[in-house]
Amino acid sequence: MKILTQRCTVNGLAYVIRSAIKEDAAQMSILRLQIDGESENLDREKGEGFIDKAGFEKIIRKDADQRRNLFLVAETDGELVGYARCEGSELKRLLHKVEFGVAVRKDFWGYGIGRNLLQQSLDWADSEKISKVILSVLETNQKAIRLYEKLGFVKEGLLKRDKFLSDGNYYDTILMGRHREWKCRDFPAKTKENLLSLECRS
Numbered sequence: 001m002k003i004l005t006q007r008c009t010v011n012g013l014a015y016v017i018r019s020a021i022k023e024d025a026a027q028m029s030i031l032r033l034q035i036d037g038e039s040e041n042l043d044r045e046k047g048e049g050f051i052d053k054a055g056f057e058k059i060i061r062k063d064a065d066q067r068r069n070l071f072l073v074a075e076t077d078g079e080l081v082g083y084a085r086c087e088g089s090e091l092k093r094l095l096h097k098v099e100f101g102v103a104v105r106k107d108f109w110g111y112g113i114g115r116n117l118l119q120q121s122l123d124w125a126d127s128e129k130i131s132k133v134i135l136s137v138l139e140t141n142q143k144a145i146r147l148y149e150k151l152g153f154v155k156e157g158l159l160k161r162d163k164f165l166s167d168g169n170y171y172d173t174i175l176m177g178r179h180r181e182w183k184c185r186d187f188p189a190k191t192k193e194n195l196l197s198l199e200c201r202s
Helices: 022-036 053-065 113-127 142-150
Strands: 006-010 013-019 070-076 079-087 097-104 132-138 154-164 170-179
Touching: 006 113, 013 113, 022 053, 022 079, 022 097, 053 070, 070 113, 079 113, 097 113, 113 132, 113 142, 132 142, 132 154, 142 170
Parallel strands: 097 132
Antiparallel strands: 006 013, 013 070, 070 079, 079 097, 132 170, 154 170
16 A cells, blocks of 8 residues: 655654655665664564565565555655554454554654654554554553554553563563544455555644
């Protein structure tokens, strides 16, 4: 699925939120590797689960074609600085939900990039009548947890001692979900371009 490009300016930084395209693949491979080495909030250490340019080309192509998938990037001055994905399933029992993940380069924290990537993803989910968006977050990432709660997520479960971090301690992972009830269970028809115009938040 794709959305139309949204322009944002937060704390003096101008950037766009848009759907990923094939030409982003090389930058995405480098960006993901960099972000993995900047924080322990994600599952991977730097270099683990590496995805090369060809791998990202395949993911971007799949997400553009799948109605219940969405791949967004944040770009400023031609440089990718963050990304988010929603991934759904074609299984009938799971059609109502998608899983959300987000990552932003550390030197671009504080500009609302993560929030806008999430909000655009939620607006898309609502437009598609997707009733549940799920995510997981490390217990120490309190800033992210507060944002998720502000945007309607609730804590649904706990994976105890789920992550072993560099300080030698185990940490829990919190499972969260956001719910919407729809009177009509029919999903919108898939169009050729699958373009949505969504408002950017500051």
